[in-house]
Amino acid sequence: MEIIEESQSGINIYRLNGRLDSNTSQGFEKKIFQAIDDGSKSMIIDFKNLDYISSAGLRVILKATKALKREDGAIMLCDMQDYVKEVFEIAGFDSFLPIVGTMDDALNAF
Amino acid sequence: MAKNKVSFKLKSNLSELDALCQNLEKFGQSLGLSKKCIFEANLALDELFTNIISYGFDDKNEHTIKITISLQNDELVFNIEDDGIPFNPTKVETPDLECTIEECRIGGLGIHLAKNLMDAVCYQRCKDKNILTLKKNIKETHPQKKKVEG
Numbered sequence: 001m002e003i004i005e006e007s008q009s010g011i012n013i014y015r016l017n018g019r020l021d022s023n024t025s026q027g028f029e030k031k032i033f034q035a036i037d038d039g040s041k042s043m044i045i046d047f048k049n050l051d052y053i054s055s056a057g058l059r060v061i062l063k064a065t066k067a068l069k070r071e072d073g074a075i076m077l078c079d080m081q082d083y084v085k086e087v088f089e090i091a092g093f094d095s096f097l098p099i100v101g102t103m104d105d106a107l108n109a110f
Numbered sequence: 111m112a113k114n115k116v117s118f119k120l121k122s123n124l125s126e127l128d129a130l131c132q133n134l135e136k137f138g139q140s141l142g143l144s145k146k147c148i149f150e151a152n153l154a155l156d157e158l159f160t161n162i163i164s165y166g167f168d169d170k171n172e173h174t175i176k177i178t179i180s181l182q183n184d185e186l187v188f189n190i191e192d193d194g195i196p197f198n199p200t201k202v203e204t205p206d207l208e209c210t211i212e213e214c215r216i217g218g219l220g221i222h223l224a225k226n227l228m229d230a231v232c233y234q235r236c237k238d239k240n241i242l243t244l245k246k247n248i249k250e251t252h253p254q255k256k257k258v259e260g
């Protein structure tokens with residue numbers, strides 16, 4: 001999986017390309033938590049080019065969301081493809097994770 | 111005419127998830143299965159394969175996990191066979207999904223997804239092998255409550 005990082009108005013944006021599974025989630029977790037350790041409080045994950053996610057990916061996102069919340073920070077998840085969103089729904093994560101439609105919706109939330 | 115059955119072996123390494131995906135997609139496309147069906151089957155197999163690698167072996171040796179997929183009438187039948195310690199993933203507790211983000215326990219999430227995406231998940235221990243049999247009706251488009259045995 002490829003992770004494209006950028007920053008906009010102090011928000012860390014991660015654009016994911018490919019597949020987030022138990023193999024690729026470790027690298028993603030490292031990146032996100034490095035940013036949190038460095039003081040990042042606002043994050044957006046762009047799912048537009050993410051074709052697949054498994055429980056390992058959900059786990060990293062949940063962990064990051066909890067960690068940011070503890071620091072009074074926030075994360076937004078945007079532009080999910082249908083099948084990927086369905087995984088969050090089956091897991092019940094859509095009831096408490098901030099999933100929005102577009103990148104603009106995510107940026108406007110901050 | 112497309113073959114109705116395929117078998118392949120994976121090493122006990124998470125990097126094999128790509129091979130799992132490729133084998134499944136190739137077979138699925140040859141049968142004209144929907145993208146949704148292939149996605150869901152891939153995810154269920156991924157979760158169980160990951161669990162087997164994570165919990166199913168008590169040594170550092172490389173093991174082989176054999177996967178067989180066949181289409182029988184409108185039903186996909188998956189067999190996952192490994193030679194690890196006795197491990198039944200269907201016995202793992204299903205997580206409490208009504209929880210808040212603070213309370214949410216993450217254990218058992220993979221199995222929960224696999225059970226939801228398949229119509230039946232069945233475990234047996236046979237001749238020192240763990241054998242998981244999963245079934246998925248290819249005419250379904252939405253996950254439903256599933257029968258679980260073993």
